[in-house]
Amino acid sequence: MSEASRINESDSLSKTAPALSGRVMGLDYGKKTVGVAVSDPLGITAQKLETIERKSENKLRKTYARIEAIILEYDIKKIVLGYPKNMNNTIGERAESTLEFKEHLERRTNLEVILWDERLTTAAAERVLIEEGVRREHRKDTIDQIAAVFILQGYLDSVTRDET
Numbered sequence: 001m002s003e004a005s006r007i008n009e010s011d012s013l014s015k016t017a018p019a020l021s022g023r024v025m026g027l028d029y030g031k032k033t034v035g036v037a038v039s040d041p042l043g044i045t046a047q048k049l050e051t052i053e054r055k056s057e058n059k060l061r062k063t064y065a066r067i068e069a070i071i072l073e074y075d076i077k078k079i080v081l082g083y084p085k086n087m088n089n090t091i092g093e094r095a096e097s098t099l100e101f102k103e104h105l106e107r108r109t110n111l112e113v114i115l116w117d118e119r120l121t122t123a124a125a126e127r128v129l130i131e132e133g134v135r136r137e138h139r140k141d142t143i144d145q146i147a148a149v150f151i152l153q154g155y156l157d158s159v160t161r162d163e164t
Contacts, residue, residue, distance in 0.1 A: 022077030025070065026152025028118065028144045029081060029101050031057045034067070035144025037152045038074050043159070046152035048145035060101075064108055071109055079111050082118030082151040114155065121150040 026046055028035035034052040039045065052066050070076065081102055084094045102113045125146035129139045 023074050024078045024080060024152060024156065025067075025074070025076045026080045026116075026148040026155070027067070027082065028121065028147040028151055029098050030144060033144045034063055035146070035148035036067075036070060037145060037148035038070070038076070039152060039156055043156055046149045046156060048142065048149050051141070051144045057097075060104070064104065067105070068109060071111070076111065079105060079109070079113045080116045080152050080155040081105070081113050082121060082147065083115035084118050087119060116151050116155050118147065118151050121147040124150055 023041060024039040024043060026037040026039075032054055036049040036052060037046045038049050040047065049070070052063050054060065054063055081098065083098055084092070086092050086095075098115070102115065105111070105113050122143060125143050126139065128146055129143060134142070
């Protein structure tokens with residue numbers, strides 16, 4: 001590959017990458033789990049990372065601590081949090097608890113937390129796992145991570161579209 005080709009290839013990559021300063025974290029917040037995904041350094045793709053589990057819905061201290069550790073480890077600059085609206089676009093109990101979680105995250109991390117419509121992401125994640133042949137008893141291990149990937153990738157794709 002010639003030097004000119006390398007420069008042109010590099011230029012085209014920078015034009016398609018969203019103008020994100022650092023990695024973005026995607027979260028799928030649930031009653032007892034939080035699925036976590038992170039973007040690549042260029043903000044183009046989302047990768048599953050882990051599922052944070054807790055014993056009780058209201059026991060969030062360790063959950064926040066783990067999220068803060070991931071933020072430091074991956075140099076996260078922004079968080080995209082799945083927002084579970086009802087199918088008729090109303091705000092239910094889960095969405096209200098998500099708003100409360102968002103407020104706590106913003107206070108604890110000093111990062112921008114963007115709410116992202118997550119309707120049907122868990123259903124889509126389940127379909128992917130079924131298509132991949134993952135047995136039912138093993139799906140719960142990764143379904144929240146896959147949902148977090150869908151949430152984060154949706155956001156990353158929208159940022160790319162907005163800039164082109």
